[in-house]
Amino acid sequence: MAAVPLARRGLVLVADDDPVMRVLMLEMLGQVGLDTVEAEDGEQALASFRRIQPDLVMLDVEMPGMDGLAVCRAIRQQEQHATVPIIMVTGADELASVTSAYEAGATDFVSKPINWPILGHRVLYVLRASDAISRLRLADAQHRAVMAAIPDTFFRMNRAGYYLDYEQGHEASGVFASERCVGQHLQQVLPEAIAQQMLTQVHSVLASQHVGSLDYALPQNGIARARAGEHAVAAPVRHFEARLVATGPDEVLGLVRDISERKRNEEQIRRLAYCDSLTGIPNRQAFLETLEAELRRSRKDKHKFAVLFMDLDAFKRINDTLGHDVGDHLLKAVSERLRETIRPSDLVSRTEADDSNLARLGGDEFTILIPDLERVDDALAVAQRVKDAMCRPFQLDSHEIFVTASIGISLYPDDGEDCSSLLKFADTAMYHAKNCGKNNAKMYSSSLTMQIMSHVQLEVGLRKALQNQELYLLYQPQIDVSSATIVSVEALVRWRHPERGIISPTEFIPLAEETGLIVPIGEWVLRTACQQARQWQISDDRPLRIAVNLSAKQFKDENLSQIVLSALQDSGMPAELLELELTEGTLMDDARATMQTLERLRAIGVYLAIDDFGTGYSSMSYLKRFNVSALKIDRSFITGLPQDSENAAITRAIIAMAHGLKLNVVAEGVETNEQLRMLEQCGCDMVQGYYLGHPSPPENIALMLAQRPVLDGSDDNDSGDSSVHSKFPEQH
Numbered sequence: 001m002a003a004v005p006l007a008r009r010g011l012v013l014v015a016d017d018d019p020v021m022r023v024l025m026l027e028m029l030g031q032v033g034l035d036t037v038e039a040e041d042g043e044q045a046l047a048s049f050r051r052i053q054p055d056l057v058m059l060d061v062e063m064p065g066m067d068g069l070a071v072c073r074a075i076r077q078q079e080q081h082a083t084v085p086i087i088m089v090t091g092a093d094e095l096a097s098v099t100s101a102y103e104a105g106a107t108d109f110v111s112k113p114i115n116w117p118i119l120g121h122r123v124l125y126v127l128r129a130s131d132a133i134s135r136l137r138l139a140d141a142q143h144r145a146v147m148a149a150i151p152d153t154f155f156r157m158n159r160a161g162y163y164l165d166y167e168q169g170h171e172a173s174g175v176f177a178s179e180r181c182v183g184q185h186l187q188q189v190l191p192e193a194i195a196q197q198m199l200t201q202v203h204s205v206l207a208s209q210h211v212g213s214l215d216y217a218l219p220q221n222g223i224a225r226a227r228a229g230e231h232a233v234a235a236p237v238r239h240f241e242a243r244l245v246a247t248g249p250d251e252v253l254g255l256v257r258d259i260s261e262r263k264r265n266e267e268q269i270r271r272l273a274y275c276d277s278l279t280g281i282p283n284r285q286a287f288l289e290t291l292e293a294e295l296r297r298s299r300k301d302k303h304k305f306a307v308l309f310m311d312l313d314a315f316k317r318i319n320d321t322l323g324h325d326v327g328d329h330l331l332k333a334v335s336e337r338l339r340e341t342i343r344p345s346d347l348v349s350r351t352e353a354d355d356s357n358l359a360r361l362g363g364d365e366f367t368i369l370i371p372d373l374e375r376v377d378d379a380l381a382v383a384q385r386v387k388d389a390m391c392r393p394f395q396l397d398s399h400e401i402f403v404t405a406s407i408g409i410s411l412y413p414d415d416g417e418d419c420s421s422l423l424k425f426a427d428t429a430m431y432h433a434k435n436c437g438k439n440n441a442k443m444y445s446s447s448l449t450m451q452i453m454s455h456v457q458l459e460v461g462l463r464k465a466l467q468n469q470e471l472y473l474l475y476q477p478q479i480d481v482s483s484a485t486i487v488s489v490e491a492l493v494r495w496r497h498p499e500r501g502i503i504s505p506t507e508f509i510p511l512a513e514e515t516g517l518i519v520p521i522g523e524w525v526l527r528t529a530c531q532q533a534r535q536w537q538i539s540d541d542r543p544l545r546i547a548v549n550l551s552a553k554q555f556k557d558e559n560l561s562q563i564v565l566s567a568l569q570d571s572g573m574p575a576e577l578l579e580l581e582l583t584e585g586t587l588m589d590d591a592r593a594t595m596q597t598l599e600r601l602r603a604i605g606v607y608l609a610i611d612d613f614g615t616g617y618s619s620m621s622y623l624k625r626f627n628v629s630a631l632k633i634d635r636s637f638i639t640g641l642p643q644d645s646e647n648a649a650i651t652r653a654i655i656a657m658a659h660g661l662k663l664n665v666v667a668e669g670v671e672t673n674e675q676l677r678m679l680e681q682c683g684c685d686m687v688q689g690y691y692l693g694h695p696s697p698p699e700n701i702a703l704m705l706a707q708r709p710v711l712d713g714s715d716d717n718d719s720g721d722s723s724v725h726s727k728f729p730e731q732h
């Protein structure tokens with residue numbers, strides 16, 4: 001049977017000047033599967049080494065010429081062969097010889113007389129050990145390369161919290177030097193609290209054998225000051241993340257990374273996500289989170305808190321008239337004033353006073369959280385302080401701006417037990433405050449929700465009212481005082497609601513304004529009134545004027561003049577017989593735009609009147625500039641005439657002033673003969689009111705028109721009140 005060749009296990013260079021020794025060595029090494037190359041002397045050995053690059057070298061120490069020690073040294077000098085195992089064959093097992101061998105760079109030695117049976121195994125062992133060492137060296141080099149590439153600081157620590165090793169990473173900002181740590185306990189290196197947390201984490205990692213981590217911050221200027229407690233003041237800090245992994249039953253490896261940059265980025269992102277970019281105060285998201293936290297806290301501690309919802313009154317007008325830059329400045333100034341108003345107060349009960357109790361939700365809406373509320377009155381007191389703060393004029397560049405605010409308040413837990421309800425209810429209360437005349441603060445109550453719901457239902461109904469033909473017009477005559485004849489008729493809209501019956505325009509016109517529905521409704525009124533008036537003009541054969549109320553939204557509608565022209569054309573009405581009634585508020589809203597719209601309407605040739613005069617700005621100079629044809633004295637001045645001397649004086653002054661400006665004057669709300677008499681004496685041109693005719697359906701107006709001079713025979717079908725029946729001419 002042929003011998004099975006042994007697997008080759010390495011190439012050994014054997015150098016000995018004694019041929020017998022060489023043969024024996026080659027034989028023994030061959031028996032354990034090693035390949036061999038022989039050399040007779042040192043020079044030959046060195047040359048062979050360079051040529052064949054053996055895995056191991058065996059050198060006889062004593063050789064003529066270049067001895068084994070010299071060869072060994074020569075090999076070791078070649079850097080790339082610094083690790084090849086070299087076994088020296090020494091003449092005697094004496095210490096000096098062994099020492100010289102190691103000093104020359106030998107890996108091991110074999111003494112003569114050689115124990116031949118174990119020589120091969122010895123060589124194999126040295127080869128294996130050398131291989132293991134090479135691999136260890138490689139692993140160590142790789143380890144070092146990884147360490148050099150990683151910015152983290154490494155340390156080893158035992159269960160008790162002593163640093164066993166500490167390798168500072170190149171991006172560790174030099175908080176600690178390695179010599180400060182090795183052999184030291186955590187508490188001698190880190191501030192007490194952090195050291196304690198780290199030790200807890202070390203124990204947890206050792207127990208679970210899972211990776212654990214810990215974030216902490218240290219003052220930039222060093223540990224000593226941190227330990228002195230100086231980090232409590234706002235010293236710049238660096239943030240670190242320590243990851244711990246168990247490397248044995250009682251030892252962890254820690255990697256510490258400087259995460260200051262990441263923290264800064266996170267803070268920047270947080271600021272962007274949670275700050276209102278215009279004012280710098282917290283935004284809606286931040287407020288919702290603060291509210292959520294407060295809710296949890298108050299629920300646990302059984303405390304009350306309040307949410308204030310503030311909205312500036314007429315902010316839109318400031319934006320529209322003075323521009324968005326001024327609007328933005330105002331919002332910044334408002335937030336600053338709010339900040340000042342709540343900062344020194346009892347609002348912030350937490351240790352760290354911050355701005356998170358205040359937020360801008362968007363537009364001109366701000367919210368304030370009042371924690372730890374003891375009495376409801378405290379919330380109202382804060383609202384009052386805020387209102388007072390808003391009332392002080394804002395000086396913005398060249399503008400002195402006056403604003404007021406409406407505030408709604410909801411309470412936890414009385415009004416709601418979740419954030420969205422509390423915010424919604426505070427908003428509802430704010431709307432209520434606005435409806436109660438602005439510059440107001442109101443508490444939420446559940447009845448407000450009912451009101452809002454019915455408001456919403458009304459809005460839904462109003463959206464369908466036009467297409468369902470639920471709207472209709474009544475007409476009220478305006479009578480010329482000198483001729484006692486009807487010269488004009490005012491169209492007044494009504495809504496016949498399928499469930500609620502007749503709804504007054506005082507209820508649905510503001511809603512139509514708010515929702516923008518006034519534009520289509522107003523157009524329908526205009527067209528219907530023009531058609532009706534044209535019929536009367538034809539049948540009665542006289543130039544009867546029809547008066548139609550225009551709301552602010554309609555007046556601002558850029559299609560207004562087109563709509564007016566089209567209504568006139570479709571009905572065949574002469575433009576001068578269409579009277580458009582505008583309130584002072586509508587005209588004063590945006591003076592420049594007003595002038596342009598008025599210009600367009602005048603160009604069409606319609607008759608323009610100012611309605612409800614005396615209730616708004618009552619500015620004579622504007623009246624002159626607006627160049628209208630008539631003004632209607634508001635009925636609040638006519639009520640109480642002639643006894644009310646103040647109203648009598650105002651009425652006289654308005655009539656005189658209007659005549660000075662060559663305007664016709666109409667007195668509204670004339671309900672008695674005495675009022676009529678007095679207005680006649682004051683020279684009032686026209687009168688309108690229940691005394692002369694209630695708002696009535698077209699057929700009643702047709703009857704009245706047929707009587708000349710006029711006789712009031714009208715019924716206000718919608719009020720049912722027709723108590724005033726008087727013959728105007730007979731009163732003369």
Ligand SMILES: Nc1nc2c(ncn2[C@@H]2O[C@H](COP(=O)(O)O[C@H]3[C@@H](O)[C@H](n4cnc5c(=O)[nH]c(N)nc54)O[C@@H]3COP(=O)(O)O)[C@@H](O)[C@H]2O)c(=O)[nH]1
Pocket residue numbers: 476490491492493504505506509522525549550551611612632635668669670671688689690691695
């Ligand atoms: N934009 C539009 N507004 C309209 C329209 N139709 C009406 N309105 C406005 O709604 C308000 C209430 O109107 P109404 O309930 O019709 O009241 C009018 C008269 O009924 C009332 N009036 C008339 N005479 C008397 C009186 O002697 N006493 C008394 N207490 N009330 C009286 O006055 C209202 C007419 O006011 P005015 O328009 O200011 O001349 C009202 O503001 C309407 O303007 C519409 O189609 N579009």
